[in-house]
Amino acid sequence: MRTQVAIIGAGPSGLLLGQILARSGIDNVIVERQSGDYVLGRIRAGVLEQTTVDLLAAAGVDQRLRHEGLVHDGFELCFDGQRHRIDMKALTGGKTVTVYGQTEVTRDLMDARREGGHTTFYEAKDVQLHDIAGNKPHVTFTHQGEHHTLDCDFIAGCDGFHGVSRASIPADVLKTFERVYPFGWLGVLVDRPPVSEELIYSNHARGFALCSMRSHSRSRYYIQCPSDDKAEQWSDDAFWDELRKRLDSATAQALQTGPSIEKSIAPLRSFVTEPMRHGRLFLAGDAAHIVPPTGAKGLNLAASDVHYLSSALIEHYAEHSPAGLDHYSARCLRRVWKASRFSWWFTSLTHRFPDTGEMGQQLQHAELDYLVNSPAASAAMAENYVGLPLEG
Template sequence: MRTQVVIIGAGPAGLLLGQLLHTAGIDNVILERKTGDYVLGRIRAGVLEQTTLDLLDIAGVGSRARAEGLPHEGIELLFQGARHRIDLHALSGGRRVTVYGQTEVTRDLMEARKAAGLATFYEAEDVRLEGTDGNSPTVHFTRGGGAQTLRCDFVAGCDGFHGVARQSIPGSVLQTYERAYPFGWLGVLADTPPVSHELIYANTPRGFALCSMRSETRSRYYLQVPVGERVESWSDEAFWTELRARLDPEARDRLVVGPSLEKSIAPLRSFVTEPMRFGRLFLAGDAAHIVPPTGAKGLNLAASDVGFLFEALADHYREHSSAGIDFYSQRCLQRVWRAVRFSWWFTSLMHRFPDAGEFGQKIQEAELDYLISSQAASTSLAENYVGLPMNTRYADGAGAPMRP
């Protein structure tokens, strides 16, 4: 078999790239190691930047996110027992974020790909790449016990941190940067109304907490827990009791509890690999970088990678230009490192670190006080939270990608 682009990974990044390429008439095939049901069952992020929504529109799948998503124009910071609102909309020049679950994004993209009759091979195992440093890459895989081969012009690695794409690049080519944090997030998903109509980020003596949501009837809550904590140690009752202890009195009174639909612990880390391109193999999303979820950047960074890659491949096929391909890694990494910096800063600001000591705690409290009392500091938080503009020629004045 032959196609123009092979995409490895059927998560939201791979599916979005596939739809964008389809709109430009570029043939593509997606390979996914897991089943479709497994991919849909993964519980992930739910805060979308404007640039991500615009890319979904370009791909023809943004209507449900805009109709059912919850626009958010602010967030609340809780520390020293009181909440303080950051007006994202006013401070960022009229921009906002939208709460819409990553599972729903994936579902919308899956359905659009199926409706278009595009090829997706689930349960593709033993994927192996050849010739990515030349002009004619080959992708080998097995499916249903049979060996298959795909010849292509380009390979997009959207297969996550443990995927084969990055592992197929010689180690001598890559430089990696990593930081592990001494805590994780214990998350619970419940069919209960959110405690607030905006996200609450809490810095408390007992640790960090986040009150989020997926809809007006489904809530997502997180607690900071030590590294090595086991999810089996937390009953629903224990989780709700600890969450109450980290909230202010008003939020505590408004909290509605219920049985958890999903409960898990995710470690926090920062990871970046450079470059994000090796010959005709491109890395996108978690295959190239991971950020702590504090700043809600993971899915949005993956979407911006895909936006840059879509532009580069469209230029290659329509204009016979290699500029987008040549500068893909550089353009992505500029945006990635800015998001990594913000996520690291926001994580450091809102969490309790076991080795900070009294001096470190006082510095953190002083920075939080400065943040809410300085418009310049609040503006910096707002601009980064709603998403910095994409450096693309398809951008309007607000940084939103436009249709080519």
């Protein structure tokens, strides 16, 4: 079996890359170790930068997004019991974000791939990458008891932090940077209208909280919790009681609660690996970098990786030029590090850290006060939140 580009991983980055390449006439095969239902069952962030929305439009999968996505002009910061609005649209010259769940993005991409008749192997076992630094890269795997060898020109590693792609690169080639945060996010999904039309990020003495949404009738809420907590330790009532305590009084009173339809704890970490290319293997998305969810950059960074990689592959096949491929890692990493900085800063600004003490809390308060009262600081915040521009 042969293809031009073998894509490892059928998450949103792998599916988006496959869709863009297919629309450009570049043959690709996706190999995924999990089932399609498992991939769709992952509950992830849902704030899309305009560059991501534009990329989905270019891939021809924005019809439902345009109809169901919620365009947000701003968001709110809550501290000292008061809410302060950051008007992103006004501060950035008209830029906005769109709330549309990652699950829905994945579903749209899956539907488009199936309708296009492009090959995807779900529940592939024993996936291994071979000759990634040579001239004959190939992927071997077992599917439904049958062994397969997939010859290709290039391999795109879109299989996440625990995938085989990054693990296939020699350890002495990679340099990794990592910070694991001493807390997690306990998240609850509920079929109730959002408490606010825009997201609310709350800094409170008891810990961080976030009021978010997936639609006009489905809400997503988070609270900071110890990293060793288990979701089953938290009853719905306990979650709602704790969330109310971390919100301003008006929001707490307006909150509509109900039985959770999903409850989980997400650990927080910052992780970057360099380079994002080794030979004919290119890493994209969580295989190369992870950011705390505070700034909603994870899916958007994966999409920007796909933008650079798809452009480079299209250039290679159309013009026989290696320039885009040669510069792929450097171009991605410039944006990755800026988004990592923003995510780290926003997390440090809104969460309670066990070792900061009263001094740290006072510094947080001073920075929040400066942020909401300084037009320059608010503009910098808004610029990073809506997403920095893509190169080229």
